[in-house]
Amino acid sequence: MGTSRNLERRTILKAAGASAAVLGLATTTGCGGESGSGDGTVTIRYSWWGAEERAERINRTIALFEKKYPKIKVKTDFQTYASFWEKFQTQAAGGNPPDVFQNAVTFLRKYDKRGILLDLNSQEKAGNLSLDHFRDGVTKVGQVDGKQLGIPVGSNTMALVVDEKVFRKAGVEPHAGWTWDDYFKALKTIHDRTRIPGDTGYFTIMYLYDLYLRQNGKAFYTEDGLGFDQADLTEWWTDGYNRVKAGIVTDPKIVQQDNPKSSLSAGHGASEFTWDNFTVRYSAEGDSTYGLAPIPTTDGRQTGQYLASLMLSASSHTSHPKEAAQFIDFMAHDPEVGRIMGYDRGILASAEQYDAYRPTDAVDKEIAQYEVDTAKAGVLGTITPHPSGADTIEASFLRIGGDLGQGKTKVSDAVKQFFTESEAAFQA
Structure with a gap:
């Protein structure tokens, strides 16, 4: 989620291209939804903002996803917060946003208004992702006018x-x-x-x-x-x-x-x-x-x-909505992904991941307890x-x-x- 004291906005990273190279992350500037190969393999683009530690964790989760879905390849790109949205705005204006991207409530109506975001309700009905088993009704954060425009991967307050x-x-x-x-x-x-x-x-x-x-x-x-x-x-x-x-x-x-x-x-x-x-x-x-x-x-x-959330959204321009939805579902629900990501993007949003990750350091334990105590106090609203x-x-x-x-x-x-x-x- 975004905030005026946002860690990610105030972190100075190395140039994103160099960082991606160090981490073995491929970047692309092609149009959303790359063409499939002759053997039926398709490639989707996934973009997010954050620091290098987040990129390392996400790179590990993508390896798990590609192992489970060998016919789906994922090209990645990450930036600092400000650079991410500057680049995304250019991509959106040109009609080539990434197939899947990290998102926050601040941007949902803006890019829904411009026809950029895919309503994921259709993919839920098709069985390509699940809207069940999320904590504290946090899926509502990704909803606009009855449309499910984002799937939460972490919640915070x-x-x-x-x-x-x-x-x-x-x-x-x-x-x-x-x-x-x-x-x-x-x-x-x-x-x-x-x-x-x-x-x-x-x-x-x-x-x-x-x-x-x-x-x-x-x-x-x-x-x-x-x-x-x-x-x-x-x-x-x-x-x-x-x-x-x-x-x-x-x-x-x-x-x-x-x-x-x-x-x-x-x-x-x-x-x-x-x-x-x-x-x-x-x-x-x-x-x-x-x-x-x-x-x-x-x-x-x-x-x-209230609970806010970092979430994953899909582009309405994607040529591979099924594969994009399967990727989002995996990233939101897979227990091993939860163990890898920990609380990097907030308290894990799905029950499967929340139950799979057990914080061991004092800071993560305190964060988890703070959210538990806040929920028990009955003060959380919409x-x-x-x-x-x-x-x-x-x-x-x-x-x-x-x-x-x-x-x-x-x-x-x-x-x-x-x-x-x-x-x-x-x-x-």
């Missing part, structure tokens, strides 16, 4: 990652049901006692603002527009700007300087809102210990959380719809919020700019 050493030093203890007032008091206490900002920039994260709005009976999106007004955003961004000036939220200039490393793992903030499965990045980048804490609430209970243009709007929210925090623009001007850019994105 928003969480608060904290530097446990800093929190202990400040004498602050996160707890379920704490309110936003509690959280902001904690940030001030942390700053007063450690001189470290308590948060790295909550007010620029679109998905967190969505949770806050949901706690208050609204949402970031409706099916065809924004679910809040300028007064709502003015209040949110004024609050964030004032906390930056007070020193309890990290200066966006420092966040920018730390990039691609997180300011949390760089020691320039004590907490950061992100997707729960991204917790592993902080242990890899930082020198402290990091843990997951509950989302602050408005009423002491409702967090506004994901907010993302209309066409949501990807552009998310980028605008992050950029304009960052400019605001740096003092490059006033709150009133930032709000007007965001609504203007959002309207243009919806009409594109």
Whole structure:
């Protein structure tokens, strides 16, 4: 799934072509659905975004798939997040998107509107893939207007990652049901006692603002527009700007300087809102210990959380819809694939893979337990719809919020700019 604190967006990779060569991954720029060979073998193209570790894991799963389906060959291509979507947009405009590709809810309506996505309900009816045995009804994330446009391979939810050493030093203890007032008091206490900002920039994260709005009976999106007004955003961004000036939220200039490393793992903030499965990045980048804490609430209970998902979609242009569907089904349900992928793309979405993988390291165990505890708390709702243009709007929210925090623009001007850019994105 996509997020303003997305690990994949902030990871600098080697050139994708070189990385693919090192990993033995073939790339192609041919049209979707390559011609079959004389012996009945067909080739499909599969593209995704992510880091090299993900590519290595996926390469292993493809070898398993080709062993089970010797008449289907898979050509692969992977990029960083931004590069992936830049390339995909070009491919889609040219009518040659990959047969199968990694996808997220932000892009479903956009590319459905352009006729790029295959409705996989037809392939489910044909027996080429299964929509059964998924956790927590997460298949709904891939549905738009009755069409199944994506099949989930991993699920996650928003969480608060904290530097446990800093929190202990400040004498602050996160707890379920704490309110936003509690959280902001904690940030001030942390700053007063450690001189470290308590948060790295909550007010620029679109998905967190969505949770806050949901706690208050609204949402970031409706099916065809924004679910809040300028007064709502003015209040949110004024609050964030004032906390930056007070020193309890990290200066966006420092966040920018730390990039691609997180300011949390760089020691320039004590907490950061992100997707729960991204917790592993902080242990890899930082020198402290990091843990997951509950989302602050408005009423002491409702967090506004939902399960999001990375998913696999197929192109409506593919010449091999059956083979594409069989590949997606294998990648979503095969137990050995689940053991190989682990929580790289989130908590495994299908029951077969979830049951097959048993995390052994402390971080993965904590991620799994966080999702179990969140589900048991009964706070998970249905994901907010993302209309066409949501990807552009998310980028605008992050950029304009960052400019605001740096003092490059006033709150009133930032709000007007965001609504203007959002309207243009919806009409594109």
